Amino acid sequence: MADNFSVFVVEDDEFYSEVLEYHLSLNPDITVTKFTNGKDFLNNLDKNPDAVTLDYSLPDISGEEVLRKIKEYNSDIPVVMISGQEDIKTAISLLQEGAYDYIVKDEDTKDRIWNAIRNIREKVGLKQEISALKQQVKKKYDFTTSIIGNSPSMKRVFAMIEKAVKSNITVSITGETGTGKEVVAKSIHYNSPRAKKPFVAVNITAIPSELIESELFGHEKGSFTGASARRIGKFEESGDGTIFLDEIGEMDINMQSKLLRVLQERELTRVGGNGTVKVKCRVISATHKDLAEEVRKGNFREDLYYRLLGLPVSLPPLRERGNDVLVLAKHFIDEYCQENELGKLKLSSKAQNKLFKYPWPGNIRELKAVTELCCVMTDSDTIEEEHITFNSTGSIDTLLQNEMTLEGYKNRIVKHFLDKYNNDVVNVAKKLDIGKSTIYRMLQERMV
Amino acid sequence: MTEEKLYDLKQLTEIAAGNEEFITKMVNMFLEMTPGLVERIEAGLQIQDWAEVRSAAHKMKPSVDMMGIGSLYDVVRGIEGNAKTETDLDKIPELYFTLSETLETVYEQLRNR
Numbered sequence: 025m026a027d028n029f030s031v032f033v034v035e036d037d038e039f040y041s042e043v044l045e046y047h048l049s050l051n052p053d054i055t056v057t058k059f060t061n062g063k064d065f066l067n068n069l070d071k072n073p074d075a076v077t078l079d080y081s082l083p084d085i086s087g088e089e090v091l092r093k094i095k096e097y098n099s100d101i102p103v104v105m106i107s108g109q110e111d112i113k114t115a116i117s118l119l120q121e122g123a124y125d126y127i128v129k130d131e132d133t134k135d136r137i138w139n140a141i142r143n144i145r146e147k148v149g150l151k152q153e154i155s156a157l158k159q160q161v162k163k164k165y166d167f168t169t170s171i172i173g174n175s176p177s178m179k180r181v182f183a184m185i186e187k188a189v190k191s192n193i194t195v196s197i198t199g200e201t202g203t204g205k206e207v208v209a210k211s212i213h214y215n216s217p218r219a220k221k222p223f224v225a226v227n228i229t230a231i232p233s234e235l236i237e238s239e240l241f242g243h244e245k246g247s248f249t250g251a252s253a254r255r256i257g258k259f260e261e262s263g264d265g266t267i268f269l270d271e272i273g274e275m276d277i278n279m280q281s282k283l284l285r286v287l288q289e290r291e292l293t294r295v296g297g298n299g300t301v302k303v304k305c306r307v308i309s310a311t312h313k314d315l316a317e318e319v320r321k322g323n324f325r326e327d328l329y330y331r332l333l334g335l336p337v338s339l340p341p342l343r344e345r346g347n348d349v350l351v352l353a354k355h356f357i358d359e360y361c362q363e364n365e366l367g368k369l370k371l372s373s374k375a376q377n378k379l380f381k382y383p384w385p386g387n388i389r390e391l392k393a394v395t396e397l398c399c400v401m402t403d404s405d406t407i408e409e410e411h412i413t414f415n416s417t418g419s420i421d422t423l424l425q426n427e428m429t430l431e432g433y434k435n436r437i438v439k440h441f442l443d444k445y446n447n448d449v450v451n452v453a454k455k456l457d458i459g460k461s462t463i464y465r466m467l468q469e470r471m472v
Numbered sequence: 473m474t475e476e477k478l479y480d481l482k483q484l485t486e487i488a489a490g491n492e493e494f495i496t497k498m499v500n501m502f503l504e505m506t507p508g509l510v511e512r513i514e515a516g517l518q519i520q521d522w523a524e525v526r527s528a529a530h531k532m533k534p535s536v537d538m539m540g541i542g543s544l545y546d547v548v549r550g551i552e553g554n555a556k557t558e559t560d561l562d563k564i565p566e567l568y569f570t571l572s573e574t575l576e577t578v579y580e581q582l583r584n585r
Binding site (some may be wrong): 289 | 483484486487488489491494497498501502530531533534535537539552574
């Protein structure tokens with residue numbers, strides 16, 4: 025909430041003005057300045073009060089006219105209109121002109137004004153908080169600082185982001201899991217002229233296929249079981265901002281045609297609705313799949329592919345980014361130390377070598393997790409080789425990193441299949457084309 | 473016989489939140505300002521300037537309410553309303569008479585409170 029809150033009281037009735045000043049000043053955070061006519065007040069409007077209480081019947085200018093001038097000067101200044109008599113028509117008209125509230129002078133006035141000012145203060149406080157957070161977000165997603173890397177492949181990415189920021193073109197981002205597709209999408213949004221508008225991210229894989237249409241385009245009340253009220257979809261929620269369709273390659277083929285129609289027509293119809301709603305948002309899509317290949321396989325509509333392609337930004341996997349691994353590792357270590365109020369940590373050369381050699385199947389996401397764990401594991405100001413633990417799953421590259429004996433790899437493979445097929449030895453033997461007795465022997469000797 | 477108190481400072485006392493000085497200040501302000509407004513109504517009545525009558529009555533309303541002069545609640549509104557719509561204008565002098573008589577008593581009571 026704002027610390028010092030300035031309220032201008034515009035009231036020609038000195039008696040009433042005195043009461044208002046006294047009542048509002050009971051809150052020590054509120055500073056009241058009184059004006060007995062519209063002209064004096066308007067001459068001081070450049071002092072930008074946090075709120076104004078304005079008498080409807082001023083001697084020189086009508087309250088309505090003063091309200092209009094305030095709104096012309098700064099529409100954010102909340103104005104509480106105070107009138108000597110209840111007049112619904114006037115009240116509606118003033119509220120339509122932008123008045124925050126309309127209060128009639130009666131025995132409840134003081135409480136109503138108190139509440140109105142309290143609500144305005146809360147609103148101003150929230151606005152300031154939102155504005156500060158927006159600044160923070162903008163700073164966070166300034167791509168020159170949020171996306172880190174000096175490798176030639178990343179320099180190409182920066183060049184593409186810069187183009188995307190300056191234009192309104194649809195953007196398609198490709199890259200393996202963990203390469204930072206959403207960070208890039210946010211960077212484009214928060215550095216574009218749409219920065220102050222919403223950024224709405226939708227992960228296609230996270231929504232059951234039967235709900236995706238309603239999630240994206242909204243639904244009308246009663247359009248399906250459970251649709252108890254009208255709900256707007258993610259496209260409408262994005263407004264003039266950006267919608268980020270993550271994992272677009274996973275979208276069901278039927279849904280693809282509905283999405284295509286919306287992108288072509290730039291309008292949508294809510295599920296169960298008849299009317300259309302204009303679509304104004306920018307579309308950024310992302311996938312870890314090779315969409316062109318998916319088109320060839322018949323899994324992705326060619327027309328939608330071209331509609332979404334726009335400016336393609338291809339994010340390289342970390343293993344192809346050379347020295348960026350170390351640049352990023354140092355960045356994550358510094359960030360972790362700062363967030364956790366730890367002293368500076370450095371990487372020993374052997375630790376750097378270990379990080380550098382690893383293929384990073386989980387890309388930047390994995391690097392961040394590994395480096396954070398290093399920070400926890402070390403007891404000194406240096407991260408050594410032994411503090412680095414890789415926990416990647418499912419990658420053959422990762423498995424090979426362990427540099428085990430052939431016998432060791434054989435045991436791991438058999439164990440993997442036994443786990444996968446619930447210790448069904450017959451099935452595993454068939455899958456690996458080995459004898460059942462071999463597996464039984466391995467089990468007996470506790471090799472697996 | 474004790475004269476009935478025509479005002480009630482309950483609302484003002486509530487706002488004052490225990491500040492007696494503020495109550496005194498507001499009572500004095502009322503005593504200073506109101507006679508001028510009564511005079512404006514009277515002058516307006518004499519020349520049938522209903523806009524002036526309405527404006528003065530309108531301005532008097534909040535302080536009359538704040539001082540808790542319940543018997544004048546409808547009177548002051550009657551003067552304002554009739555003058556505004558210019559209907560039942562013949563009732564305004566009578567209402568004015570009640571207003572000024574009552575206020576004279578209130579002034580007296582407030583000075584001696």
